[in-house]
Every structure is written in C-alpha cells, then in structure tokens.
Amino acid sequence: MNPRARALQSLIRLRKTEVDQARAELGRVLAQERAAEMQLAQSRQQLENEQREVTAGRTSMEDFRVWLPAGRAAIERAHRLVFEAQQVTDQARAALTQANAALKAAEAVLARWQEEEREKEARREQNEVDDLSRRVRRVFG
Template identity: 90%
Template sequence: MNPRARALQSLIRLRKTEVDQARAELGRVLAHERAAELRLAQSRQQLENEQHEVSAGRTSLGDFRDWLPAGREAIERAHRLVLEAQHMTDQARAGLTQANAALKAAEAVLARWQEEEREKEARREQNEVDDLSRRARSVFG
C-alpha cells in the first residue's frame, strides 16, 4: 500500500477514535445533566411537600418558615447545577460535531486521493493501449 494511503487511513482511524471518545463524553455529560435535572425536580417537590404539610396542619407555619430558606437554597443550587450541566452538554455536542467534521474531512481527502490514483491508472493503461496500437500500425502499416 502506498505510504500516503497508509497515512490517510491512520488519520481516519485516529479521527474515528476521537469521534468515539466525543460520543462517550456526550453520553457522560448527558447523564450528569439528567441527574442534575432530577435533583432540581426533587428539590421543587420537597418544597411542594412542605407546603402541603403546612396546609394540612401537620407542620407548623413556624417550622416551615425555619425550613424555607434551606429549601429555596437547595432549589437554587440544583438549578445552578442544571445550568452548568447544560453548558457542559453544549460543549460536548460541539466537540462531537467537530470530531465528526474532522473525520469526514479525512475520509474526503482519502476518497479524492483514491479517485486521483484511479484516474492516473486509467490514463497509464490508456497510454499503454495507445502505444501498442501505434506499434501495431507501424509494424503492419
């Protein structure tokens, strides 16, 4: 195999590895984002539960007032974690997009090179046929 073809195929393997790694990273950050969203939903649900307990008379309004700042802080903290996770997800998606683009570019370079090689081979074969034809005409002509 031609050294250039080997180099291009090595580059393509490297790019495929990068795509695989970018996919894995995206999966990891998506799981992190889902976990953060779940924490936020649980924090909000806890607030609703505490409000219900006060409404039902099972918890005093004073106890609820004492708990409320911590409950709100938990919601705010969970919301910040969701935003951070969404940012990480956006970055991972961009990384995957870039990795895919680099792979496609390397594959396109290899495809163009292979086409050029086929064209060169076809021209060489045609030149051989033309040369044989000229020789035959000069011998039999």
C-alpha cells in the same frame, strides 16, 4: 500499500478514536445533566410536599417558615448545577461535532486521493493501449 494511503488511513483511525471519545464524553456529561435535573425536580418536589403539609395542617406555619430558606437555597443550587451541566453538555456536543467534521474531512481526502490514483491508472492503461495501437498500425499499416 502506498505510504500516503497508509498515513491517511492511520489519520482516519485516529479521527474515529476521537469521535468515539467525544461520543463517550457526551454520554457522560448527559448523565450528569440528567442527575442535576433530577436533583432540581426533587428539590422542587420537596417544596411542594412541605407546602402541602402546611396546607393540610400536619406541619406548623412556623416550621415551614424556618425550613423555607433552606428549601429555596437547595432549589437555587440545583438550578445552578443544571445550568452548569447544560453548558458542559453544549461543549461536549460541539467537541463531538468537531471530531465528526475532522473525520469526514480525512475520509474525503482519502477518497479524493484514491480517485486521483484510479484516474492516473486509467490514463496509464489508456496510454499503453494507444501506444500498442500505434505500433500495430506501423507494423501492419
């Protein structure tokens, strides 16, 4: 195999590895984002539960008033974590997109080179046929 073809195929393997790594990273950060969203949902649910307890008379308004700042702080923290996780997810998506683009570019370069090689071979074969045809005409012509 031609050294250039080997180099391009090695580059493609490297790019595929990068795509796999970027895909795995995206999966990891998506899981973190889902966990952050679940934490936010749980914090909001806790606030709703506490409000129901007060409304039902099972918890005093004073206890709710004491708990409320901590509950709101938990919701705010969870909301911030979701926002940060979404940013990390966006970056991971961008990295995957970039890795895919680099892979496609390397594959395109290899395909273009292979096509050029096929064209060169076809021209060589045609030149041989033409040369042979000229010789036959000289001998028999």
